[in-house]
Amino acid sequence: MSKSFNLLDQPWLPVRLHDGRVCDLGLLELFERASEIGALAETAPPGLIAQYRLLLAIVHRALSRAQGRWTDADRARWYRQGLPVEAVRDYLEHWRERFWLFHPEQPFMQVAALAEAAETRDRHKPWSQISLASANGNAPVVFDHSCDLAPRPIAPADALRTLLGFLQFTPGGLVKVLRDADKAGALANTAAVMPLGESLAQSLCLALHPPTQAGHEDLPSWERDPPGLAQLRGEPTPASGPNDRYSRLSRAVLLLPDEQGKVQWIRFAAGIALAEDAQAPDPMAGYRAGSHGLVRLSFAEGRALWRDLPALLPDAGGQASQSAAVLVWAANLQFLLGNSEQPVLVAGLASDQAKLLRWRAERIGLPAALLASMDCANDLRRQLQRAEELFGDVRRLAIGMLAETLPDSVGRDSWARARSLFDAGPAATLYFATAERALGRLMTLLGGGEPDRVEAWWSRTLLAAAQVAWQAVCDGLGRSPGALRAEARAYPRLLARLSPLCPARSTPAVADEEARA
Numbered sequence: 001m002s003k004s005f006n007l008l009d010q011p012w013l014p015v016r017l018h019d020g021r022v023c024d025l026g027l028l029e030l031f032e033r034a035s036e037i038g039a040l041a042e043t044a045p046p047g048l049i050a051q052y053r054l055l056l057a058i059v060h061r062a063l064s065r066a067q068g069r070w071t072d073a074d075r076a077r078w079y080r081q082g083l084p085v086e087a088v089r090d091y092l093e094h095w096r097e098r099f100w101l102f103h104p105e106q107p108f109m110q111v112a113a114l115a116e117a118a119e120t121r122d123r124h125k126p127w128s129q130i131s132l133a134s135a136n137g138n139a140p141v142v143f144d145h146s147c148d149l150a151p152r153p154i155a156p157a158d159a160l161r162t163l164l165g166f167l168q169f170t171p172g173g174l175v176k177v178l179r180d181a182d183k184a185g186a187l188a189n190t191a192a193v194m195p196l197g198e199s200l201a202q203s204l205c206l207a208l209h210p211p212t213q214a215g216h217e218d219l220p221s222w223e224r225d226p227p228g229l230a231q232l233r234g235e236p237t238p239a240s241g242p243n244d245r246y247s248r249l250s251r252a253v254l255l256l257p258d259e260q261g262k263v264q265w266i267r268f269a270a271g272i273a274l275a276e277d278a279q280a281p282d283p284m285a286g287y288r289a290g291s292h293g294l295v296r297l298s299f300a301e302g303r304a305l306w307r308d309l310p311a312l313l314p315d316a317g318g319q320a321s322q323s324a325a326v327l328v329w330a331a332n333l334q335f336l337l338g339n340s341e342q343p344v345l346v347a348g349l350a351s352d353q354a355k356l357l358r359w360r361a362e363r364i365g366l367p368a369a370l371l372a373s374m375d376c377a378n379d380l381r382r383q384l385q386r387a388e389e390l391f392g393d394v395r396r397l398a399i400g401m402l403a404e405t406l407p408d409s410v411g412r413d414s415w416a417r418a419r420s421l422f423d424a425g426p427a428a429t430l431y432f433a434t435a436e437r438a439l440g441r442l443m444t445l446l447g448g449g450e451p452d453r454v455e456a457w458w459s460r461t462l463l464a465a466a467q468v469a470w471q472a473v474c475d476g477l478g479r480s481p482g483a484l485r486a487e488a489r490a491y492p493r494l495l496a497r498l499s500p501l502c503p504a505r506s507t508p509a510v511a512d513e514e515a516r517a
Contacts, residue, residue: 001115004261005101005156007108008092012157013051014041015200024157027058027099031088034201045347045361046132046165049192049284052207053246054164057220059083059204060211060243062091069211076336079197079205098222101156102257106226109163111252113228114267119177120254124265126151127159130166130253132349132356153262159255167250167271173354177269178232178252185250186239186274187348191297191305192284193312194345195330196363206330206342209242209283216240220247227252227272236273242283248274286311287322294322299350299360304432306364306439310384312344313370313377320381323371331371340447342366365440367447376446383442383458387435387465393497394431394466397490398422398473404486405477425476427469434465456503463501470494 005012011024015037022041025033042048063070066087078084092099101108114120128134128151154162172184195206212218218241232252239245251271255263281287287294288311297311311321314328327344334342347361369376402418403409422428438461445454477483 001102001104001107001257003100003103004257006096007099007101007160008096010101010157012160014161015039016041018199027092028089030055030200031083031085031092034085034204035082035199037200038198039196039200039203042161044133044161044165045359046169046187046349047161048165048345048361049187049194049347050164050168051161052194052203053168053284055200055204056207056209057243057246058092059088060209061220061223062088063208064212065091065094072332072336075205075208075333079202079333079337083201083204095222101160102255106222107254108160109167109221109247109249110254111227111232111249111269111271112254113226113232114252114254114269117178117229117269120267120269123177123267124256125268127154127162127255127263127266129266129268130170130251131162132166132169132359151264153258153260153264155262156255156257159263163253163255167248167253168246169349169351170250171351171354171356175251175268175270178229179270179273182251182270183236183273183275186245186248186282187284189296189298189351190282190285190348191299191346191350191360192282192348193286193297193324193326194284194347195326196343196345206333207283207326209325209329212241218243220244221249222247231272232270234273236275238275238277239280245274245282248272250274281322281325283325286324286327289320297346299348299358301358302428304436305346305360305362306436307384307388307432309364310377310381312346312364312366313380314374315377315381316374327371331368334368335372340368342368342371365443367443369447369449370443376449379446379451379454380443383446383454386458387432387462390462390466390497390501391428391431391469394469394494395422395428397493397497398427398470401473401486401490402477404489405480405482421476422473425472427472430472431465431469434468435461437461459501459503463498466494466498466501 007026008028009026011026013030014022014024015030016022016039017036018038040048040051042051066084098106099108105112168185168187170185171188173181175182197203197206220243227249239248249271252269254267256265258264286297288297288308297308312323312327313321314323315321330342344364344366345361346364349359350357370380399415399418399422402421403414406414406417408414438457442454442458445457474487477487
């Protein structure tokens with residue numbers, strides 16, 4: 001394999017400029033124009049997060065090489081004035097030989113040893129093996145109907161972007177090459193968090209991890225020696241730091257270019273397995289309370305992300321949630337800058353063991369006070385808990401009403417049927433959609449330190465949400481005599497539950513919020 005397609009010069013990273021245009025840039029031009037770029041424009045959520053992580057590792061290593069250590073005051077200066085481009089350019093030029101996508105000895109983010117290994121040198125797999133959006137092997141169809149026997153060739157830039165997302169988000173499971181099974185990627189089944197600024201340069205400053213401690217090196221994959229088969233067969237190892245996590249070769253891959261330079265086939269094997277360390281979680285992973293302790297924030301079917309918003313916020317006790325480290329670093333910088341809001345990108349892929357389920361990308365604007373103040377974060381956590389508890393009560397009352405309309409209203413099967421009817425209906429969607437429309441105002445009030453208005457505004461919102469959801473259930477019941485009797489018996493119980501949300505008279509705070517609405 002001859003050297004070709006250098007990432008420093010060849011355009012491969014999609015970006016969105018401030019004027020709205022989208023174009024592809026190489027690494028050198030990207031950092032030169034980082035202040036002109038609004039954000040990365042990758043459309044696949046796993047690839048989008050992986051590309052941000054790659055750029056963060058490059059910036060971190062470039063600054064470490066140029067000046068060793070830096071402070072939040074330095075980050076604030078770079079945020080205002082732009083990244084130290086000269087340091088980044090010198091770093092990339094120093095490691096230019098390691099940024100060839102196709103290279104006989106160390107292709108970028110790949111394992112050249114697969115070309116000579118007995119287990120892989122005569123075995124090719126379609127490039128869709130590393131595509132999280134493609135059907136391959138016995139994986140279910142997600143977005144396409146590709147065929148393993150005749151994969152369509154793709155451009156080198158597409159292959160690289162696909163590879164980066166795969167290495168970060170691949171679930172654990174069978175590999176059967178060099179090892180029977182392999183560990184998952186660093187962000188498997190994770191809704192990863194990335195703070196955003198008005199430009200790419202500002203986003204990288206916000207999410208930049210602190211300098212490495214003296215005497216400890218956290219090297220990305222391209223600064224390490226090429227991995228050999230013994231390393232691929234070895235035991236899982238913990239990450240040496242964020243740079244290692246951001247570039248870990250969780251699977252061994254070798255792209256095979258054809259005569260036109262496109263990629264149709266790859267070599268594939270177990271990679272450098274990542275051993276998770278509970279004391280050093282991924283910087284972009286948030287944690288929420290689960291049934292047996294904290295669990296990583298992921299995307300659940302039919303569940304809007306804002307319902308798990310507390311997982312992005314600080315928690316003094318660490319029992320209710322654990323926010324992603326990148327948000328802590330961003331909050332520290334926003335405190336120095338005095339900004340009032342922190343936009344956050346939450347993107348990733350949900351999986352169940354080796355089965356890929358869904359991917360998603362959402363953007364949320366968080367008031368800076370919520371990230372900096374434990375009291376504000378706890379207030380929001382309490383208000384969202386009120387929403388969940390009210391929905392649970394409305395759901396139980398509605399299920400009881402539905403069960404009364406069935407032939408055996410007290411039987412176990414009838415209640416199970418009633419639960420299925422409720423969950424399949426529109427009530428839950430309408431309830432949380434109504435509440436979500438008021439979420440921005442709720443966070444603004446919390447950030448402004450107005451507890452009376454918060455309570456009044458959110459109570460009014462939850463009352464409207466419960467009424468909309470209940471009406472949807474009643475509409476589904478129909479107007480038969482049995483349905484009307486069940487509704488008549490259930491309605492007083494609903495009113496009793498909603499009465500605390502209905503103030504006897506409008507206070508000035510309530511009247512003001514009603515006028516704003």
